[in-house]
Amino acid sequence: RQYQPSSTDCKPTSKRQKVEIISDQNAKIRNQDNFRNIFDHKSVLITISSFLTPRCVARCSRVSKYCQALNSNDVWRQFCFDRFGYGNDNGVESSCVASIDLYRKLHLANPIPEIQGIPKNCMCIGRQRSYGVNSWLYIVKRSNGYLNSSVKVKGKEDGGIDRYTSLPVVDLIVLVQNVSALEVKFPVRQVFTIDASTRRSDRNMLEIQTDERYCRSVVVNRIRRRVKSFDSEKDRSLLCSLDLFDAAAIFTYVHAKGCSTIDSFIAKANFLKVLVEIDNKTLLLTVPIENIEGDKALNA
Secondary structure (H helix, E strand, O other): OOOOOOOOOOHHHHHHHHHHHHHHHHHHHHHHHHHHHHOOOHHHHHHHHOOOOHHHHHHHOOOOOOHHHHHOHHHHHHHHHHHHOOOOOOOOOOOOOOHHHHHHHHHHHOOOOOOOOOOOOEEEEEEEEEOOEEEEEEEEOOOOOEOEEEEEEEOHHHOOOOEEEEEEEEEEEEEEEEOOOOEEEEEOOOOOEEEOOOOOOOOEEEEOOOOHHHOEEEEEOOEEEEEOOOOOOOOOOEEEEEEOOOEEEEEEEEEOOOOOEHHHHHHHOOEEEEEEEEOOEEEEEEEEOOOOOOOOOOOO
16 A cells, blocks of 8 residues: 555654764764774774773673774784783794783693892791782791791880890791782771681781881882881881782781791781772772792792
8 A cells, every 4th residue: 555645754763863864874884884994993992902801802892893802912922022921033933823822821830920139938828819919928937947036016106215035036928919809908097917816816917117127118119118017007008019910929927826937827827818908999908828839939
């Protein structure tokens, strides 16, 4: 049946609608062409991926067929180089192994990041992956094996004279790396704590805060600086701030109460507790303590 226009139909309106439909279609075609042209340039893809985490890149590549270009070897090769230091001259041919597969294998292996200025006489006693942060805990071994050191327990500001005593002190190194968060912050106003609780009692080994000789220090980007953990409460500065794939080593000293040797400390300690701020959320980062064989030297 042929359509018979009524008196209410307006020909100028129908023509205007046709023009708008055609213009919308042309705009969509132009947008698709521009979107396709963006993902045809490798440098643009690498620039976009530099603002994303590997998990976000994997998710974005599933949005459309144009976004699948984010899964290119160039993007994942840049991720491998930024996190693991692996580039084209790493002994692995890019033609034999895809960069995304190489990143997956290295992520499962979880190699230790290289940081200079760390003593070699270290032993790994714990590791953990949580909240997008990889952490390793090391203890500095001593030649005699004993932990007793001279520590100031009372200063002149408390009245009287400085008073020193012999306390068991362990030198700990907390190595952290941001692997999947946009930003990781460690606040200064906190006390590194070793949980040594048993079934019968709750025990904690606290960080030394009365002696300035045992101030914690941080190594970030090959620069070491000392940070006082017992400054005024108005100090809200950060211990360190890590962008994606950045790594840092935090040196701290803990009063190993009731421990005379490193072996007794490892036997009594359960895990390390550290406060961390990830994407504006304050979380408790724990590193379980155990004697891990095969990682005795930090720089091995």
